């Protein structure tokens with residue numbers, strides 16, 4: 001968009017790769033106690049030597065391939081030098097001159113393509129925790145558990161035109177990463193440097209924003225701020241800003257380094273790497289089915305409409321759960337239940353779908369009870385709410401509450417007989433073919449049995465008995 005009021009947004013996304021160990025040492029990536037998962041390598045002690053984690057390289061290459069990048073067969077690592085308390089060795093190992101991948105794209109849900117400039121592998125610095133102490137003393141703690149965690153950096157072209165598009169881009173990106181099984185939406189961290197400008201004016205970078213929602217909010221504030229400056233005939237200064245999650249605003253930071261200030265040098269401890277043509281081809285062939293293809297398959301093979309298919313496939317877990325459940329029950333019932341009922345509970349209770357573990361077997365069992373008429377739709381919805389909000393399996397809930405329509409035929413028959421004796425007028429009306437009386441009698445039996453009878457069976461019994469009267 002190059003209109004007067006147009007906005008240009010580009011993102012530099014840092015996504016944690018879901019490996020067991022760090023990028024250049026054997027320390028674990030998940031640890032409870034601060035500073036419990038670090039060693040001379042990730043702390044940068046003298047004489048320590050980094051060794052590249054093959055899994056992390058494999059994961060980052062998969063990302064580059066899945067985003068349609070050209071993959072560089074030869075690459076190496078560089079040291080980006082700067083001083084900060086989160087960087088005990090005073091440099092970060094990253095890729096600068098030659099990244100793993102160049103020139104890819106991500107397709108938004110609108111169908112618009114966002115260009116990917118580059119994809120590279122790098123290590124995360126440590127985490128700084130800012131605390132306020134007694135009185136006026138403020139202090140910061142450093143947790144080196146994060147130092148050396150593998151990150152894939154994905155840099156986009158300034159192709160996005162609104163905060164909503166940036167959010168959609170991140171949704172699409174994290175879906176792809178989940179399908180590749182290289183990113184965990186539950187434990188993985190996503191951060192982005194957000195570049196935003198109003199067309200024809202200076203670009204501002206909002207650094208280090210955490211999470212998808214954070215990026216959307218930071219950009220919304222920043223763009224409003226820039227437009228407001230222009231409205232008041234003020235200049236937009238090219239600068240780096242930080243996002244404050246508490247106030248949802250951005251503020252100028254003092255850091256004014258440019259890429260040249262980092263004095264990148266090739267890391268002498270890590271040799272140059274070379275991939276064969278076969279390596280790259282083999283890896284491209286081994287890429288799993290991604291969400292766009294999965295949605296297409298849901299339409300073609302399972303007869304879903306395009307919208308429903310996309311809602312299911314756009315979430316890695318939901319798509320997989322649907323596929324499992326659709327093997328057990330009618331696929332349209334499964335799709336409707338997951339996209340409407342389940343998503344309604346998720347949205348209403350503001351739950352994070354990625355943080356809930358769904359068991360396809362439990363959902364299948366619940367839908368079987370529903371489709372066979374053993375429970376009502378209302379009960380299925382109650383069971384779902386309890387499952388999602390309190391993690392009580394639906395089958396347990398139904399069993400415990402005695403909500404299953406489990407009356408035996410003998411008991412139902414007794415109830416039917418009692419109702420027929422008590423409602424002589426309705427019976428004679430029914431004999432004369434009045435459909436309303438049948439509904440009345442069925443309703444009566446359902447009330448008497450506390451809805452624990454199968455309505456179709458009740459109806460059949462009533463008709464049979466009335467006929468013989």
Ligand SMILES: [Zn+2]
Pocket residue numbers: 022025026027037038039040041042043148
């Ligand atoms: Zn280590």
